[in-house]
């Protein structure tokens with residue numbers, strides 16, 4: 001049976017040093033961001049978004065990233081998830097510098113490790129929920145049967161058992177967002193990166209998605225980094241950071 005802490009969270013034994021261990025005070029670092037710099041050049045102008053950002057994401061935690069529009073939250077998430085390369089600095093996943101990998105290996109790494117829920121969810125509206133969720137599994141070359149089973153499993157998990165055959169364009173905003181979460185989970189990622197997952201939802205649907213994200217962390221120990229403007233969601237996550245002048249500042253938690 002999986003041990004649980006008093007708060008009901010799965011005690012991720014792998015990531016928690018035993019009592020008496022000299023490392024007891026330092027939980028396992030899943031992603032270690034060092035001196036991260038990201039610049040964009042737009043119409044000949046240099047835009048400096050991340051300016052030497054340092055951040056550790058711990059195994060099994062839920063981390064909220066909050067902050068005003070344009071401070072670089074999505075940019076940070078994209079780099080954490082290896083969707084975009086930094087201008088300078090390092091991103092180590094369990095000690096491995098991921099951007100040392102060439103594009104092909106980086107894509108394979110991303111498929112295995114990262115589940116991404118985008119700010120604009122990019123579902124295919126004319127396909128049904130099941131087909132949308134199967135897509136990453138098919139791209140990862142699972143057989144059609146395996147992809148169907150994996151997609152069904154995660155759609156049931158996000159509470160959409162009755163919507164498998166419904167076209168995404170006919171689903172509610174909250175349902176669509178849950179399809180997006182299911183799609184992020186279909187290849188069993190180690191880390192879920194979610195960019196404003198409750199952004200465009202009414203309070204009730206937002207609360208459902210919030211509950212879903214918390215359950216995934218509690219039941220499966222899924223490490224989650226969640227960018228959000230939703231203060232209620234940020235409040236219930238383990239730690240909270242913001243971005244100030246291109247650097248991470250801790251608002252709550254160690």
Ligand SMILES: Nc1ncnc2c1ncn2[C@@H]1O[C@H](COP(=O)(O)OP(=O)(O)OP(=O)(O)O)[C@@H](O)[C@H]1O
Nearest residue numbers: 040041042047049068069070071072073074075076
């Ligand atoms: N591909 C790009 N090319 C040029 N500039 C970019 C690009 N992506 C982001 N930026 C710029 O970087 C800055 C940070 O953008 P980002 O999308 O990370 O902000 P954000 O904190 O996620 O904002 P929001 O809360 O509005 O989603 C913005 O000024 C944006 O215009």
Ligand SMILES: [Mg+2]
Nearest residue numbers: 073074075119
């Ligand atoms: Mg954003």
